[in-house]
Amino acid sequence: MEHLVVHDHIEFRESAMHASRIISDGKCGKKCVWLLFSDGTSVSLTPDKNKSRNKGGKGKKKQVFEAYMSSEEVSAGLKRGELIQGPLRINPKKYHEAFIPSPDGTRDLFLDGVAARNRALNGDIVVVKVLPRDQWKVGPLRSDTDGEGSSEQESGTDRAGAPAGSKVTCSSADVIVEAQYSDGEEEQTHTDALATRVEKMNIKTLGMACIRVVYIMEQKHSRAATGFLRFLSDKNFAMFSPMDHRVPRVNVPLADCPEDFPTRPGDYTNTLFVCRITDWPDDSTFAEGQLLKSLGMAGEIEPETEGILTDYDVDFSDFSDEVLQCLPQDLPWIISPEELLKRRDLREECIFTIDPSTARDLDDALSCRLLPDGNFEVGVHIADVSYFVQEGSALDLIASRRATSVYLVQKVIPMLPRLLCEELCSLNPMTDRLTFSVIWKLTPEGKILSEWFGRSMIRSCVKLSYDHAQSMIDSPDTLLDPKVLPPCDPKHPVDEIHRAVVDLHRLAQKLRAQRFQGGALRLDQLKLAFTLDRETGMPQGCYIYQYRDSNKLVEEFMLLANMAVAHQVYRSFPQQALLRRHPPPQAKLVDDLMEFCDQMGLNLDFSSAGALHRSLHETLGMDEYSSARKEVLTHMCSRPMQMAVYYCTGVLKEEALFRHYALNVPFYTHFTSPIRRYADVLVHRLLATSLGECSGVSDDIQKQASHCNDKKTASKRVQELSCELFFSVFVKECGPLESEAMVMGVLDQSFDVLVLRYGVQKRIYCNVSLENFHFTKVGKKPELTLVWAPDDSDSRCVQQITIFTLVEVLLQADEIPTKYTAVLKHPCEAGPQGSAPLLDLE
Numbered sequence: 001m002e003h004l005v006v007h008d009h010i011e012f013r014e015s016a017m018h019a020s021r022i023i024s025d026g027k028c029g030k031k032c033v034w035l036l037f038s039d040g041t042s043v044s045l046t047p048d049k050n051k052s053r054n055k056g057g058k059g060k061k062k063q064v065f066e067a068y069m070s071s072e073e074v075s076a077g078l079k080r081g082e083l084i085q086g087p088l089r090i091n092p093k094k095y096h097e098a099f100i101p102s103p104d105g106t107r108d109l110f111l112d113g114v115a116a117r118n119r120a121l122n123g124d125i126v127v128v129k130v131l132p133r134d135q136w137k138v139g140p141l142r143s144d145t146d147g148e149g150s151s152e153q154e155s156g157t158d159r160a161g162a163p164a165g166s167k168v169t170c171s172s173a174d175v176i177v178e179a180q181y182s183d184g185e186e187e188q189t190h191t192d193a194l195a196t197r198v199e200k201m202n203i204k205t206l207g208m209a210c211i212r213v214v215y216i217m218e219q220k221h222s223r224a225a226t227g228f229l230r231f232l233s234d235k236n237f238a239m240f241s242p243m244d245h246r247v248p249r250v251n252v253p254l255a256d257c258p259e260d261f262p263t264r265p266g267d268y269t270n271t272l273f274v275c276r277i278t279d280w281p282d283d284s285t286f287a288e289g290q291l292l293k294s295l296g297m298a299g300e301i302e303p304e305t306e307g308i309l310t311d312y313d314v315d316f317s318d319f320s321d322e323v324l325q326c327l328p329q330d331l332p333w334i335i336s337p338e339e340l341l342k343r344r345d346l347r348e349e350c351i352f353t354i355d356p357s358t359a360r361d362l363d364d365a366l367s368c369r370l371l372p373d374g375n376f377e378v379g380v381h382i383a384d385v386s387y388f389v390q391e392g393s394a395l396d397l398i399a400s401r402r403a404t405s406v407y408l409v410q411k412v413i414p415m416l417p418r419l420l421c422e423e424l425c426s427l428n429p430m431t432d433r434l435t436f437s438v439i440w441k442l443t444p445e446g447k448i449l450s451e452w453f454g455r456s457m458i459r460s461c462v463k464l465s466y467d468h469a470q471s472m473i474d475s476p477d478t479l480l481d482p483k484v485l486p487p488c489d490p491k492h493p494v495d496e497i498h499r500a501v502v503d504l505h506r507l508a509q510k511l512r513a514q515r516f517q518g519g520a521l522r523l524d525q526l527k528l529a530f531t532l533d534r535e536t537g538m539p540q541g542c543y544i545y546q547y548r549d550s551n552k553l554v555e556e557f558m559l560l561a562n563m564a565v566a567h568q569v570y571r572s573f574p575q576q577a578l579l580r581r582h583p584p585p586q587a588k589l590v591d592d593l594m595e596f597c598d599q600m601g602l603n604l605d606f607s608s609a610g611a612l613h614r615s616l617h618e619t620l621g622m623d624e625y626s627s628a629r630k631e632v633l634t635h636m637c638s639r640p641m642q643m644a645v646y647y648c649t650g651v652l653k654e655e656a657l658f659r660h661y662a663l664n665v666p667f668y669t670h671f672t673s674p675i676r677r678y679a680d681v682l683v684h685r686l687l688a689t690s691l692g693e694c695s696g697v698s699d700d701i702q703k704q705a706s707h708c709n710d711k712k713t714a715s716k717r718v719q720e721l722s723c724e725l726f727f728s729v730f731v732k733e734c735g736p737l738e739s740e741a742m743v744m745g746v747l748d749q750s751f752d753v754l755v756l757r758y759g760v761q762k763r764i765y766c767n768v769s770l771e772n773f774h775f776t777k778v779g780k781k782p783e784l785t786l787v788w789a790p791d792d793s794d795s796r797c798v799q800q801i802t803i804f805t806l807v808e809v810l811l812q813a814d815e816i817p818t819k820y821t822a823v824l825k826h827p828c829e830a831g832p833q834g835s836a837p838l839l840d841l842e
Helices: 009-018 071-080 185-200 301-311 337-341 394-402 418-424 466-474 494-517 549-572 587-600 609-618 626-638 678-690 701-734 827-833
Strands: 003-006 021-025 032-036 042-045 084-087 097-101 108-112 125-130 211-218 224-230 237-242 250-253 271-279 287-297 351-355 364-370 376-383 432-442 448-459 463-465 527-532 539-544 578-581 645-648 737-746 750-755 760-765 770-778 781-788 797-801 806-813 820-824 838-840
Touching: 071 125, 071 211, 084 097, 108 125, 108 211, 224 287, 224 301, 237 271, 237 287, 250 271, 271 301, 287 301, 301 701, 351 466, 351 494, 351 549, 364 494, 364 549, 376 494, 376 549, 394 678, 394 701, 432 549, 432 678, 448 549, 463 466, 466 494, 466 549, 494 549, 527 701, 539 701, 549 578, 549 678, 578 678, 578 701, 587 626, 587 781, 609 626, 626 737, 626 750, 645 701, 678 701, 701 806, 701 820, 737 781, 750 806, 760 806, 760 820, 797 827
Parallel strands: 003 042, 250 287, 351 463
Antiparallel strands: 021 032, 032 042, 084 125, 097 108, 125 211, 224 237, 224 271, 237 250, 271 287, 351 364, 364 376, 376 432, 432 448, 527 539, 578 645, 737 750, 737 806, 750 760, 770 781, 781 797, 797 838, 806 820
């Protein structure tokens, strides 16, 4: 059992609020208090007789948090290399642990406890000082692998319809590291010096360097949270308890509460409220705030959804009249003759979309034509959103603030008004639409012979779903019955469309093979999709989304277009291009994983992205559970990965830093989804300027890139929480649910499993009908031994739990609304499917 010894009553007050159990222990000759948390960890609190007493006099509060440095002191300290700046990440499951990345990005620096964070919240850009070595965390301390975020797989098919439930990742994420860039050469020099200084500290051998926040450079967190109210009988304020334990409890005036709250507080026990922090004094562990609104009853989908959106600062308000006035007012809108003359007219070409069947925002289309010389003309055609979103307009301002559409299971929070998303910009069939196109001449082997960029106009001939395209791929010589297809433009018969899809598939196979032969990496994780009741919106069923050849077809050409545009804008604007980079994985975490794999007998090669991809596909055998083992290993390999980020090329000195690790390419950007990503709108403007169709380039590219990074990270987490919410409701309505599961992580009092039937990850605690349990660890290889109490047959058995062990689990609703638990079934009940080793003790 790992214990964190805390010598500050402040830590006790904060910890005790979230502890599931408090016990005292008189061992070791002195009184100890232990806080046992629901995640299986514990905190020990020992009296410290050397603790300085409050000398401030009777009635004077003791200062809890350090006073912040002045901005002048911070600036000087950063320049001298004495301070470090970075984004704060707080572990959502172990809220007393927080991290920022080291200056060189190879490891994390540790903030131990609430006081060390000094009132900073998750996502804030903070300035920290390194504490003396005698205050460092000694011994191995895992980074926030229970936290949010994970390495991102760049995919051209990361698209959802409305509702977005057809494709939502339900896997919990692990590590967020957002790159921060200095604005000038002088600051970069000092950052390099600081990286060298931190490296000399020999963190790897001495333990986890501990730091303390001395200044909040930027409050990225909105200071708003969702939670519950608690009545305090002897106070003129109520206590607001956030659902997110990374946010402090907040004192709110009774005047903000419902009128009858003081007399009938029990009526509001399960009511969700929204509170915003207005102040956090340095002499209190509690913040002060204002109650904003009541959302409704906890456990209901819509109040819970609004709470998630609020917690992650997603703007879901209606668009203002000022914004709507920026849209075309004369409807139906038609393309003007003047605009036609500026564009390449592709309306007679066989061009079509391939999307989820429920999609409404169709921002990309494809074309493929066999040329007389045996080569192919292939086109990617993207909605020209920048034509409607004029730079500097009210519409542009709100789009830049939102930065991304947010896809929930039951609906979409759009970046742009629906008139643009679903009509004027959406590449709907048999409708003239403005586009930005990339057109290549390709050999049958996928070699690029020529390339063209430009503004165009298309008329999509049909809206295909992935299912339609997959049927054509599966039966290349058999035409689909026109009755099973959506309406098609009569100018382009079904056989022409069919042939184009099949040719695109064959070219995509060539391109994909070349990418992975060239060293690309893909870390797929299971995705959960839902079927919803049309009337109630409640989940009726769920299934693991199948990623098929039709998805790969679209992805391959979206990647090709993004890479082509990245090269074009960088050639034109080497200091102002908006690109996307994926830093290599954190070295310390890779080293730990390599050691673990060696001890598990897994032959994984971490020398490069391509080597890792190849070894992942060659290591795990071909039996019925090989895919499950691959999922577990993929999850483990994703932990050291950093997030891909947008950046301005002018802020990085070396082109080597531009690389995208997973794709293994020197330049990459996002161009193909401008309806739902503001970064793509900026790239469209850069591309138009590079072609002489616009003038001027924004001078705050890096600021916009950083904001897009923040919003994309928040959007991803909101999607995950929406999926978790719906699955919890599904378990409550349809459970308990049984499934096989595979162990993917082992702790001292619990273990994590991948539930194979549903693709969700869950933690199982050793609080079932066990007689005893033991935890051992040899090097990096952990193992739990579970001794089950005798059953009716008076037989007793031992169950070994280690990575890749198969177990049977039961998913059942929790007492807490929207939560569910996983319970380990007795191995004798599980039968032959529970393939964990069993030992009969009698």
